[in-house]
Amino acid sequence: DSGVTQTPKHLITATGQRVTLRCSPRSGDLSVYWYQQSLDQGLQFLIQYYNGEERAKGNILERFSAQQFPDLHSELNLSSLELGDSALYFCASSVEVGGFNTGELFFGEGSRLTVL
Amino acid sequence: GESVGLHLPTLSVQEGDNSIINCAYSNSASDYFIWYKQESGKGPQFIIDIRSNMDKRQGQRVTVLLNKTVKHLSLQIAATQPGDSAVYFCAESYSTLTFGKGTMLLVSP
Numbered sequence: 001d002s003g004v005t006q007t008p009k010h011l012i013t014a015t016g017q018r019v020t021l022r023c024s025p026r027s028g029d030l031s032v033y034w035y036q037q038s039l040d041q042g043l044q045f046l047i048q049y050y051n052g053e054e055r056a057k058g059n060i061l062e063r064f065s066a067q068q069f070p071d072l073h074s075e076l077n078l079s080s081l082e083l084g085d086s087a088l089y090f091c092a093s094s095v096e097v098g099g100f101n102t103g104e105l106f107f108g109e110g111s112r113l114t115v116l
Numbered sequence: 117g118e119s120v121g122l123h124l125p126t127l128s129v130q131e132g133d134n135s136i137i138n139c140a141y142s143n144s145a146s147d148y149f150i151w152y153k154q155e156s157g158k159g160p161q162f163i164i165d166i167r168s169n170m171d172k173r174q175g176q177r178v179t180v181l182l183n184k185t186v187k188h189l190s191l192q193i194a195a196t197q198p199g200d201s202a203v204y205f206c207a208e209s210y211s212t213l214t215f216g217k218g219t220m221l222l223v224s225p
Contacts, residue, residue: 002159033213043160043205043215056212090159104150105213107159 003027006091006108014116018079021111025072025093031055032074033094033105034066038087049074078113086115124203126220135193137219139206144187146208151180151191154203154218163191163204198223 003026013019025032034046036059045058049068060066063081068074078085092105129135141149147168152160166173166180166189173180179192189206203218 002161004159035215042217045212045214048212058212092159104162104165105160107161109157109159 002106002108004091004093004106004108006089006111008111009109010112010114012114012116013081015081015083017081017115018077019081019113021076021078021089021091021113023074023076023091023093023108025074025091026106029093029095029106030072031094032068032072033092034060034074034076035090035092035107036087037090037110043090046076081113081115083115086113088112124218124220126222128222128224129196131196131198131223131225133196135191135196135200135221135223137191137193137204137221139189139191139216139219141187141189141206141208141216143208143210143214144184146210146214148209149180149182149189150207150209150213151178151189152205152207152215153200154205156202160205160215193221196221196223198225 005024007022030051033048036044046060047066048056052068063079066076088110090110092107094105150165151163153163154160164175164178164180166182171182177194181190201223203220205218206216207213
């Protein structure tokens, strides 16, 4: 158990809908990362938050947004869903030392999104 | 468990063999490299890391080799066990952590 909790584990929805994925990082970790894993694209970095602020942005679509709340949990919002958004969405958290990521990310078990 | 990928390079070995998984990274400015293991239905799990000022690092049954000249990283697993069967990802860190596409390791008893 990595200590990172993601909900829901599975989600099935229709095209055009909006969903919210939730992540609770490990106790004490200030950084939260979101990754998308699909069959043909591997693990794609979406976005990182550190202590409530956006730290880095990757290949995140404009239809997607995220935030990190004062209690450090994070939510990833996916809207106007398309078939191609079907994937595993992972959240990870990490220890920051002096404001810098040590590199070791602790991953949750993912949320499997299926868009029909 | 759920499959994480059907189009990955696959390495098949016998139990007890040594396994070598290779990875080419893209950014010559990357200064930190990590190997992750992902079992079916689970999130990636940290195995071992190496900084760019090193060319070899050993852990328990695992060794990572870094060749910066050709931007190549390898993971060696000694005495491979069935429990090592998983998808292995290398990742490089510059400003963010970027993952490679992964290699599936299949260990036969």
